[in-house]
Amino acid sequence: MSQYRSLSLSGKEWVFKREEPFVSAEDREQIKLLGEVTGANIWRDYISDSYLYPDLFSSDVWVKKNIIDTSEWETAWESDEAGAPDTMLSYLENWGDDTRVYFCCHADLIMETTWGVFKRAWKAFLFLESDAVLVGKKKKQALQFCEDGRLTLLMRAN
Template sequence: MSYLTLDEYQRKWIFTHASMPLSEEDRAQIKPMAPARAAQFWKDNISAQSPDAERLSSQDWPMKASNWLEVVNWMKAWESDDSELPAEISAHIDWQDDVTVYFCYEKYNILETKWGIFRKHWKNFLFYDDGPFLLARRRRQALWFDSKGNVKLGQRSE
């Protein structure tokens, strides 16, 4: 099986939390990858050797400074009552709402959804901010969030 159900997902509470609830329809569009599929996606798209963002090697594309264009703060927007993504992220990512995206916490923990769902519920995804990446199918733009409240806006290496 390629996916877990959201009920089977170890961090499902981030999508059922009373302070930031998601509709049943939106929750149905968030698909946790099964560990084997997540590991293969991570290997193919982030790092063949490193299991998480903290242990990336200098050969991994995220560690190349030239892939990152700008660093902006996301924490202020996350803590505000406004649900919009920071303007700099919206300017960097010009995808249609139906683009498939991957929110990659670490090698065995990746969520697949649509850009519109991520954009609408980005605060839920960032309850865990330990270095996750946001990538999309057939798109070069990338985001790399950190626990200090910053996000790198960049381009994946080809």
């Protein structure tokens, strides 16, 4: 059993091969789709051991309880500027570019990359799924990109 699955066989690779937003070949090589078991373990350990999809979260899940602040991502996403929203960057300013991050759409769709790659390719990631949660390995801060355009700044409980 492999830690990773083929992104091209998943049907999700197209989001990283678009002309707009452009993701370089070097960055694409660093975006990995986690295998089913590995992804399920990350979901269980970092997101929820009770719910498989973010739209099913009840109010007792840490993603709904541990909200530090909210902002919005949609204006930055729709702009011609490539940069990530300032709120996101300032909230995660202590993350190094080599910090391992997991973009968690649901229990069976989790991408692994680095914070540096995510910052450059964040617009492409948001084509994947709504209400995705971004967590960093061994980091307490997290983000949720809500379908309604809200960017929720979170603090993980565990």
